[in-house]
Amino acid sequence: MIVLKRLGMWLGLPVILIGIWWAATAQGTNFFVPKPDKLATTFISVWFSEKFFTDVVPSMGRLLISLAVSLVLGVALGIAIGLSRTLRWLLEPLLEFIRAVPSTILIPVLLLLIGINDTMKITVIVLGCLWPVLLNTIEGVRSLDEVLKNTALVYRLRGFDRIRYLVLPGASPLIMAGIRHSLAVGLILLVVSEMFASTDGIGYSIINFQNRIAIPEMWSGIFLLGIIGVLLSVVFQAIQKRVLGWYYGLKEASNDG
Amino acid sequence: MRRAARWTAVGPYVLGVAGILTALVAWELFSAFGRVSQHHLPPPSVVIPTFLKNFTFTHFWLTVGQTMWAWFLGLAIATLGGLAVGLLIGSSSFLRAATHTTVEFLRPIPAVGLIPLAALLFGPRIGAELLIVVYGCFWIVMIQVMYGITDIDKVADDTVRTLRMTWLQRVRHLVLPTLLPYLMTGIRLAATVALILAISSELIVGTPGIGRAVAQAQLNDNPPAMIALILTSGLLGILVNLIFRFIERKVLFWHSSVRSEVAA
Numbered sequence: 001m002i003v004l005k006r007l008g009m010w011l012g013l014p015v016i017l018i019g020i021w022w023a024a025t026a027q028g029t030n031f032f033v034p035k036p037d038k039l040a041t042t043f044i045s046v047w048f049s050e051k052f053f054t055d056v057v058p059s060m061g062r063l064l065i066s067l068a069v070s071l072v073l074g075v076a077l078g079i080a081i082g083l084s085r086t087l088r089w090l091l092e093p094l095l096e097f098i099r100a101v102p103s104t105i106l107i108p109v110l111l112l113l114i115g116i117n118d119t120m121k122i123t124v125i126v127l128g129c130l131w132p133v134l135l136n137t138i139e140g141v142r143s144l145d146e147v148l149k150n151t152a153l154v155y156r157l158r159g160f161d162r163i164r165y166l167v168l169p170g171a172s173p174l175i176m177a178g179i180r181h182s183l184a185v186g187l188i189l190l191v192v193s194e195m196f197a198s199t200d201g202i203g204y205s206i207i208n209f210q211n212r213i214a215i216p217e218m219w220s221g222i223f224l225l226g227i228i229g230v231l232l233s234v235v236f237q238a239i240q241k242r243v244l245g246w247y248y249g250l251k252e253a254s255n256d257g
Numbered sequence: 258m259r260r261a262a263r264w265t266a267v268g269p270y271v272l273g274v275a276g277i278l279t280a281l282v283a284w285e286l287f288s289a290f291g292r293v294s295q296h297h298l299p300p301p302s303v304v305i306p307t308f309l310k311n312f313t314f315t316h317f318w319l320t321v322g323q324t325m326w327a328w329f330l331g332l333a334i335a336t337l338g339g340l341a342v343g344l345l346i347g348s349s350s351f352l353r354a355a356t357h358t359t360v361e362f363l364r365p366i367p368a369v370g371l372i373p374l375a376a377l378l379f380g381p382r383i384g385a386e387l388l389i390v391v392y393g394c395f396w397i398v399m400i401q402v403m404y405g406i407t408d409i410d411k412v413a414d415d416t417v418r419t420l421r422m423t424w425l426q427r428v429r430h431l432v433l434p435t436l437l438p439y440l441m442t443g444i445r446l447a448a449t450v451a452l453i454l455a456i457s458s459e460l461i462v463g464t465p466g467i468g469r470a471v472a473q474a475q476l477n478d479n480p481p482a483m484i485a486l487i488l489t490s491g492l493l494g495i496l497v498n499l500i501f502r503f504i505e506r507k508v509l510f511w512h513s514s515v516r517s518e519v520a521a
Contacts, residue, residue: 032377210377
C-alpha cells in the first residue's frame with residue numbers, strides 16, 4: 001500500500017500533465033507543440049541513431065573534459081590562494097571582475113582567437129565553470145576549523161600531508177557545493193557555444209532543427225537536455241554521498257549529541 | 258606593531274590595484290608578443306579608450322538599457338511567479354511530494370535549450386529573451402521560497418497558535434521573517450543568472466542588447482569594440498552584485514548573517 005502510494009506521488013502529476021498535453025493537442029494541429037506520442041517516437045528515431053555518436057558523445061566529451069579541467073585548476077589555485085593572504089589580496093579584485101563577466105559573451109572573442117573547434121568550446125566552458133569551484137575552494141580553505149588547524153600544527157603536518165589530511169577534507173563540503181554549481185553552468189555554456197558556432201553537438205542539432213522548422217525534432221533535443229540535466233545531478237549526488245559520507249555522518253552525530 | 262596594523266588596512270587595496278595593473282600589463286605584452294594576432298586580441302591601450310569613449314554615445318546607453326530592461330523585467334516576473342508557486346507548494350506537504358518528480362525533471366533543463374523555441378515563437382524580440390530569463394530564474398526563486406517555508410520553526414509556529422494570532426499577524430511575525438533571507442538569496446542568485454541568460458539570448462536569437470552588439474562587432478571584424486563591450490558586461494555584473502548585496506543588507510539588517518558581518 002505504501003509502495004503504491006509513493007508510486008502515485010511520483011507519477012501522479014507527470015501523468016496528469018501529459019494527459020492534459022495530449023488532450024490539448026489531440027484534435028488540433030498546433031504548429032508549435034507536437035503530440036506527446038509523436039514527440040516520443042521522434043525522440044527515439046532522432047537520438048537512438050548514429051546521431052548519438054556524432055552529436056551526443058562529442059558534447060558529453062567536451063562537458064566532462066571541461067569539468068575535469070575546471071575541477072583540477074579550481075582546487076589547485078583555490079588552495080594556493082586560500083592559504084596565502086598576499087595572493088588573496090593580490091588576486092581578489094581581479095577575480096571578482098572576471099567572474100562577473102557573463103561567460104557566454106566571451107564566445108565570439110574566443111571564436112576569433114581559437115577558431116571553431118573543441119579547444120574553443122572547452123575554453124569557454126572552463127572559463128565559466130572554474131569560478132564556482134575556485135571561489136568555493138578559497139572560502140573552504142579560509143574557513144578551516146581552528147582546532148583542526150592547530151592540531152595539524154602540533155602534529156607537524158607539512159607540505160603534501162597537510163593538504164591531503166587537513167586542507168582538502170576540510171574544504172571538501174564547500175568544494176562539492178562549487179562543483180554542483182559548475183555542472184549547471186557547464187551545461188549552459190556547452191549548449192550556447194554549440195549553438196553559436198559548431199558543426200556537431202546537441203546545441204548545434206537543436207538550432208539546426210529550428211532553422212529547418214523541424215518542430216518535433218527540436219522539442220526532442222530540448223527533452224534530451226532535460227534528461228542529461230537529471231542524469232548529471234543524479235550521478236553528482238551519488239558521488240557527493242560517497243565523498244562527503246564522513247561529513248554527513250559527523251553532522252548527524254553532532255546533532256544527536 | 259603599528260606598521261603591521263596599517264598593512265592589514267591598506268594591503269588589500271594596494272595589492273588589489275597591483276594585481277589588476279599586472280594583469281593589464283600581461284595582456285598588453287601577450288597581445289604584442291604572444292602567439293595570437295594583434296588584430297584579434299587588441300591590447301588594453303586600444304581597448305580601454307574604446308571602452309571609455311562608449312560612455313559618450315547615446316547608442317551605447319540604449320544598448321545597455323535594452324539588456325538591463327529585459328533583465329529587470331525577466332527577474333521581476335520570475336520572482337513574483339516563483340514566490341507565488343513556492344508559497345503554494347511549500348505550505349503543503351502533499352503538494353511538495355506530488356510535484357517533486359515534475360520539478361526535478363523540469364528544473365535541470367538548461368534555459369538556453371529553450372532558445373530555439375523562443376526564437377520560433379517570438380522572433381528577435383524581447384518576448385524571446387523574457388521566456389528564457391523567466392524560465393531560468395523561476396526555479397531558483399521557487400526552490401529557495403520552498404526551503405524558506407519548510408524552515409519555519411515548529412516551536413514558534415505553536416507559539417503563534419497559542420497566542421491566537423490572526424492570519425495576517427502570523428505572516429507578519431513568523432512567515433515573513435523566516436522566508437525573507439531565503440527569498441533574498443534566491444533573488445540574488447537569480448539576478449546573476451538572469452544577466453547571463455539575457456546576454457546569451459541576445460547573442461544567439463539577436464534580441465537587441467549587449468549580446469547582439471558583441472555578435473555584430475564580431476561580424477564587422479571589430480575586436481576592440483567587442484572586448485570593450487565585454488568589459489562593460491563585467492561591470493554590469495559587478496553592479497548587479499553590489500546592488501543586491503546592498504538591498505540584502507538593508508532588508509535583512511536584523512538578521513544574524515548581516516549583523517555578524519558588521520560586527521566582524
